[in-house]
Amino acid sequence: MAETSMAATGGGSDMARRGLLVGGVLIAALAVAALAGARYGALLLVGLGFGIALEGLRFGFAGPWRAMILRRDPAGLLAQLVSIGLVALAAFPLLASNGEELFGAHAPIGVAMVGGAFVFGAAMQLVMGCGSGTLVNAGSGNVVGAVALPFFALGSFAGAYNLDWWISLGTAPVVVLDGTDGLIATLAGLAAVAAVVLWLAPKEARRIPRRLWVAAAVIAALAILNLVIAGQPWGIVYGLGLWAAKGAQAVGADLSGSAFWTAPTNAERLQQSILTDVTSLTNIGLIGGAFLASVWRRGLGKGLPKLSALAWASTIVAGFLLGYSSRLAFGCNVGAFFSGVSTGSLHGWAWFAAAFFGAYWGVKLRPKLGLEV
Numbered sequence: 001m002a003e004t005s006m007a008a009t010g011g012g013s014d015m016a017r018r019g020l021l022v023g024g025v026l027i028a029a030l031a032v033a034a035l036a037g038a039r040y041g042a043l044l045l046v047g048l049g050f051g052i053a054l055e056g057l058r059f060g061f062a063g064p065w066r067a068m069i070l071r072r073d074p075a076g077l078l079a080q081l082v083s084i085g086l087v088a089l090a091a092f093p094l095l096a097s098n099g100e101e102l103f104g105a106h107a108p109i110g111v112a113m114v115g116g117a118f119v120f121g122a123a124m125q126l127v128m129g130c131g132s133g134t135l136v137n138a139g140s141g142n143v144v145g146a147v148a149l150p151f152f153a154l155g156s157f158a159g160a161y162n163l164d165w166w167i168s169l170g171t172a173p174v175v176v177l178d179g180t181d182g183l184i185a186t187l188a189g190l191a192a193v194a195a196v197v198l199w200l201a202p203k204e205a206r207r208i209p210r211r212l213w214v215a216a217a218v219i220a221a222l223a224i225l226n227l228v229i230a231g232q233p234w235g236i237v238y239g240l241g242l243w244a245a246k247g248a249q250a251v252g253a254d255l256s257g258s259a260f261w262t263a264p265t266n267a268e269r270l271q272q273s274i275l276t277d278v279t280s281l282t283n284i285g286l287i288g289g290a291f292l293a294s295v296w297r298r299g300l301g302k303g304l305p306k307l308s309a310l311a312w313a314s315t316i317v318a319g320f321l322l323g324y325s326s327r328l329a330f331g332c333n334v335g336a337f338f339s340g341v342s343t344g345s346l347h348g349w350a351w352f353a354a355a356f357f358g359a360y361w362g363v364k365l366r367p368k369l370g371l372e373v
Contacts, residue, residue, distance in 0.1 A: 021292050028288070036275040042229050043278055047285015048292070049222045050234070054136045055293040059215035061130040061333040065121075065359045074201040079212035080338070081190045081197075086220035087342035088190075091227060092183040095343060104343030105233040107330035109350045110171030116159075116328030117336065117351040119321055121358025124333070126318035126371060131236035131332030134322065135283055139290030143304050147312070148319030149240075155323025156241030157248065161258040166328050175346035182344045189349065190341070223342070230278040233339030236286075237326045239279035245270060311370035329355075 025048060033041025054060060064076020095102050107113070124130045127148040129137045134152055137145025159166075177185050198206050208216075226234045245261055249270060255261040261270065274280040307315075326332040329351055331340065337355065340348025366372055 018296060021295060025288070025292065032275055032281070036273065039229060040275055040278075040281055043226070043281040044285050046222055046226050046229065047282035048289040049285070050132070050219070050282060051136060051139060051286040051289020051291070052293045053215055053218045053222065053289075054132060054286070055140050055290040056296075057211055057215035057218065059212060059219060060133050060136070061337075062124045062128050062133050062359075065356060066125060066128070066363055068197065068201075069360050069363050071205075072201045073205050074197040075205070075208050075212055077197055078194055078208050079216045081194050082208070082213075083216035083220045083223075084338055084342045085187055085190045086217065087223045087227075087338075088183060088186050088344075090220075090224045091233070091343050092178065092180075092186075094224075094227065096179060101231055102227060103232050104176065104345060105235065105331065105335055105339035105348070106174050106176050106343065106345040107336070107340065107347045108171040108174045109347045110167065111169040112166035112328040113171070113330055113347060114350060114354045116166075116325040117354035118358035119325035120329055120332060121355035121360075122362035122365065123318040123321040123325065123358075124355075125359050125362030126366060126369065127315055127322065130334070131240075131322070131326060132286060132334050134319070135236070135286040136290040139287035140294040141291075144307075144315055147315050148322065151316050151319030152323040153240040153244040155320040155325075156237050156327050157244035157323070158320075159324040159327025160241045160245070160260045161255075163327060164259045177344040177346065186341060186344060193352075223338070226282065227343075230282075232278065233335070233343055234282065235279045235335035235339060236283060236332050237279075237323070237335055239274075239277060239281075239283040240323060241327060242266075242269060242277060242280060243274065246274070308370040314369040314371060 025045075029041045029045050029048075031041075032044045059079065060076065061080065064073075064080065067073040067075070068077050091104070095104055120130075124133070127134065127137075127144055129142075129145050129148065131152070134145050134149050138149045176182070223234045226232075245255065249255060255270075260266060269277055274284075322332070326336075330336055330347060331351070333355070336351040337348050340351060342348075
């Protein structure tokens with residue numbers, strides 16, 4: 001009888017805790033809507049959805065790439081390709097019919113872009129998190145992610161500060177696949193990559209778990225909502241750099257030497273609230289959603305990992321490089337690969353190839369830096 005009573009009490013406590021979490025989310029979204037407008041409240045909810053799905057369904061980028069490199073386990077990578085394809089099916093016609101209101105994640109291929117993607121791929125394996133992964137890790141109580149995150153923001157700010165110099169090293173014209181032919185080419189490219197991945201994988205591993213099918217569909221739906229509500233695809237890097245730029249400005253730093261931060265649009269955003277910056281809102285939502293998912297299942301607080309001084313120093317450097325390199329590469333796994341490919345940008349494919357090659361070397365480098373525990 002006593003055990004039954006304790007179980008009932010525990011169940012009631014869990015229900016109350018989860019009720020408070022849901023209530024807190026709704027209050028936060030309503031507060032943002034009241035302060036900045038309904039569109040921004042909706043974007044916070046989209047960001048929360050991203051965080052809950054990524055953490056709750058264990059969908060990511062760095063981990064699946066590592067699994068493919070080390071064990072030829074294709075499930076996570078295949079789920080990414082499926083999700084990108086689902087977004088493309090909606091994004092291509094949306095962009096074609098709403099060219100004045102919606103914009104794709106389009107960027108040029110260049111020396112700095114390819115080099116930045118390579119460095120990003122390596123660095124994300126050192127901290128076991130890409131742009132979205134670092135936010136999710138920090139929100140879910142992962143200490144390595146929490147340490148890497150502020151340096152990611154600083155790196156994004158610094159990369160943006162002198163981005164024009166890097167671009168001057170040489171870029172090709174922006175190439176965009178659009179229309180029906182572009183969609184067919186994109187889907188064919190995704191299918192070709194999936195075929196290669198399956199061919200490399202052992203037969204017993206050629207299956208996507210149901211959890212990842214669900215995650216791929218949920219992430220795709222949220223990405224489409226993000227495009228429609230924000231007017232642009234899902235991104236990560238700009239918001240983090242903006243936070244650091246606002247911090248630098250607050251302590252009196254002079255940003256007039258940066259063509260990027262003095263450009264009219266960016267200078268205006270520096271003066272505005274982050275509650276009106278679409279990327280910042282979804283980033284905040286990512287952190288909050290991951291926190292909610294972790295607390296919901298009582299998984300928050302994984303403790304301090306036993307890493308050496310070299311490993312912690314490597315985490316800090318890798319965090320900075322994540323931000324710096326992704327700014328040069330016009331995005332991370334989300335902004336460049338996921339959103340770039342799904343909206344027809346050729347640079348998304350170049351980013352994927354360079355970043356995956358970098359990830360291979362990042363996986364090899366981890367043990368040498370004491371990051372394998």
